[in-house]
Amino acid sequence: MKTGKLLLKSGLALACLALFTLTSCIDDFDGGGPKPKKVITLFGSDFPANDGLHVNGKGTVFASNFGKFDSVKQKYSGTKVFKIKRNGSISVKASGFEAPMGGVQDSKGNFYFNNENNDDGISGVLVKIAPDGTSSQVGEIAGWPSGLAIDDYDTIYVANFNASTIHKVSPDGVISLLATDNRLFGCVGIDVDKEGNIITSNFYNANILKVTPQGEVSLIANIPDTTFGFAIGYMTILDDYIYATGINENVIYKVSFDGTSEIFAGTGENSTTDGLLNEATFSQPNGIAADEKRKILYISQFDEPGLRMIKL
Template structure:
């Protein structure tokens, strides 16, 4: 016969431990609901979040979105431009100048700068461009991925263009970010693979995100405190990847819905853009919404 005086305290301890474990998980929040910013995300120096409206895809894979939004940490939305064309990828420099690609078609994209409320074209790039990485020395050099061609390009502020990497592994690439020691990481939207660029500019596979929906695997990637974070576009999850290549489901139940709460129980709708607010320790995530307005989400990293 069981000693109930021993069993009940043990049950209470197990339940308490489970509750504590759940509560120590990061929490997912909705910052802006019914939001049309469904593309790439970057956090500016003042904590405002820049989000492109890629919109929905035309037959030539260009988006029909026209706007670029800024969102304050408290959720105030402003439109800084309504005259772009399916903007893809983004970056912001230390002076607050904003860069993006006008996704004209799968044949070419225009690399643009938004400065002093004016937009100017820096260069036209063959193929459909992806995300943008500003060179670590902030010397007017950018690295840009390409979805339709197997190339990563170096683009200079004066408009000159040269190939940085040519490799079939990066055909379908969208995301690009720095990791520790300014090592460049590249993610492939179609295959779910993440590559490290070594000192010889060769690609080393770091990890592979689970393929739930073939061809639609990783939206974008970002880096924070020894981990990469990737949006699982097809799985409706957020993944955390160690520098050893260990992949962990960081947030999202996999259910196709917008639901806040602790990370393992929360849900996403085709999460896409991602960037970290280092100062406020927030991980911001846009949702594609598959043609419908979705939400701008964030995860507390405290």
């Protein structure tokens, strides 16, 4: 579905965008029971970001734009991070950067993302955007720092696409190594569970891994039937389940902590179609983040632009 405008398939979707996740808009009832869960497109082909998502406590969504590969410059083209309020307005949170990835906001309103890795695989820079909009470099991290997660104490955790590491960043900006393990090479998606463990997903092989606060690494699950080298974009945790984007399979996976996994949404077709979970389609879903308070998943798309939503 390519329109160049907001893709709003119905009056229901229009109302949802106007109120941006108001529960009564999405979770209505028919005959005493909840309606089946659906995938809804909030923004379509004009949506300007295709990478990591983050939702703060107010329900504001932040979206990094890694961009597309520029064959002339031999770099990815993204330069901005965007802020999407619940009323549907989009503004630029940060600009003038190089292929920003991931993103988290701390309790003081500072926003962080990874910058300057852009396919060289040597190192990247963790950037901090203060509430007044000023930017600073927190520090450089070897490899290709990618996804970010943050815990209740404002400690940030950094996955690494091109190194076998997980780093942590203290609230005062000190970067240290949390874990080193060959299984961590290729990890992008990352989140923190309710026990303080870091959960991360491997872009190459669809492994879901747990890293304890002491740095011990173990396998939770391997999602089968994915494309090696293009398996899982990002992941998030909501209601004791892991949700991960099957970026090449065009589906959303649901993984339990006992290691079982299933296709949660999407038919596998590469397109952007709203509807019931088993009928809707995605176009290389990539970023995913949970609004825990409102029980909503947001998904960005890497191929055909779009911001999608599932109310649980």
